[in-house]
Amino acid sequence: MVVSEFGGPEQLRLDEVADPVAGPGQVRVAVHAAGVNPVDAGNRADGDWAGLRVPCILGYDIAGVIDSVGPGVTSLAPGDRVMAMTHFPDGAGGYAEFTVTDAALVAPIGPATSFTDAAATPVAAGTASLVLARLGLPAGSRLLVLGASGGVGLFLLQLAAAAGIVTIGVGRPVRHAQMSDLGAVACIDYTREDVASRALTLAGGGPVDAIADLVGGKLAQAALAALRPGGQIAAIATPELDLDPLLDANISFHGVLITDDGARTRMLAGLLERRALRSVVSRVLPLSDAAEAHRMVEGGQADGKIVLDVANG
Numbered sequence: 001m002v003v004s005e006f007g008g009p010e011q012l013r014l015d016e017v018a019d020p021v022a023g024p025g026q027v028r029v030a031v032h033a034a035g036v037n038p039v040d041a042g043n044r045a046d047g048d049w050a051g052l053r054v055p056c057i058l059g060y061d062i063a064g065v066i067d068s069v070g071p072g073v074t075s076l077a078p079g080d081r082v083m084a085m086t087h088f089p090d091g092a093g094g095y096a097e098f099t100v101t102d103a104a105l106v107a108p109i110g111p112a113t114s115f116t117d118a119a120a121t122p123v124a125a126g127t128a129s130l131v132l133a134r135l136g137l138p139a140g141s142r143l144l145v146l147g148a149s150g151g152v153g154l155f156l157l158q159l160a161a162a163a164g165i166v167t168i169g170v171g172r173p174v175r176h177a178q179m180s181d182l183g184a185v186a187c188i189d190y191t192r193e194d195v196a197s198r199a200l201t202l203a204g205g206g207p208v209d210a211i212a213d214l215v216g217g218k219l220a221q222a223a224l225a226a227l228r229p230g231g232q233i234a235a236i237a238t239p240e241l242d243l244d245p246l247l248d249a250n251i252s253f254h255g256v257l258i259t260d261d262g263a264r265t266r267m268l269a270g271l272l273e274r275r276a277l278r279s280v281v282s283r284v285l286p287l288s289d290a291a292e293a294h295r296m297v298e299g300g301q302a303d304g305k306i307v308l309d310v311a312n313g
């Protein structure tokens, strides 16, 4: 699925290109499923930030079978079932029948893990785990999660619950049952409720220790009244924040950007296989419908993770 010119979803077009070849330290993966992330849509619109040059193939999240290994690769062999987040941000290449990536970025997946679930995981769950690592909250802490119903948010709720962190999830009410099922101790409807004042009354009450901003824009500013002095904000999308109140209340701000990290992807593969982490896949579309997948992501209609079926697509 090639982008020949940066622009709208219609720029995603099926094409035949030469099969990539695994170089030293690399593997070639026969991709069965490719995860779709908001960053893919951003790269399709303008690949400059990521260092992508047209023609290019988008997609960082892949799951499939090792097809061949390059010189020096001994840890993986043809036939291995794997998932990976490819080199970030200038790697991508996942929306294709074959992609080449560094062996160090690849995680074997167990027999209980489907390609679909695996492809939905590395970027979103990886980001969630980075956010929690940066916040370093002890068990019993209270965390307000803006965007808890999103691809990153649903993983973050699960990882936080496993660490004993009490989460208050913010999302549309139609998503609250799922958020609770995955670990949110309480939920707020941002379309009808004042997020800050409601957060102060939920999950035992009182100010929260931290805010995870997974949406960006004005939300974090509006939620700030629920954060205790000395608290923390971790944002993965750019917030419109007035810094004065942060200084006045000794609040720490963490900007978080995902990195490619094979060890983290292997950790996530282990959690998936043990059912300690669940992917929430809302839709599986054929690879040829990548443009439609991008329209859904950009229209706020992902409702979880969208995965492209490459093997049958």
Ligand SMILES: NC(=O)c1ccc[n+]([C@@H]2O[C@H](COP(=O)([O-])OP(=O)(O)OC[C@H]3O[C@@H](n4cnc5c(N)ncnc54)[C@H](OP(=O)(O)O)[C@@H]3O)[C@@H](O)[C@H]2O)c1
Binding pocket: 037, 038, 039, 123, 124, 127, 146, 147, 148, 149, 150, 151, 152, 153, 170, 171, 172, 175, 190, 214, 215, 216, 219, 235, 236, 237, 256, 257, 258, 259, 297, 300, 302, 303, 304
């Ligand atoms: N920095 C990084 O490394 C990194 C990594 C991954 C993603 N991101 C960015 O993080 C953001 C989230 O990614 P994602 O994959 O989770 O996206 P997603 O699956 O599309 O989820 C978007 C979330 O935003 C929520 N939302 C939208 N408008 C809202 C509003 N006005 N108030 C409250 N919530 C609102 C949605 O809630 P409802 O559906 O309930 O309305 C949904 O939970 C994207 O901007 C993405 O580009 C950054």
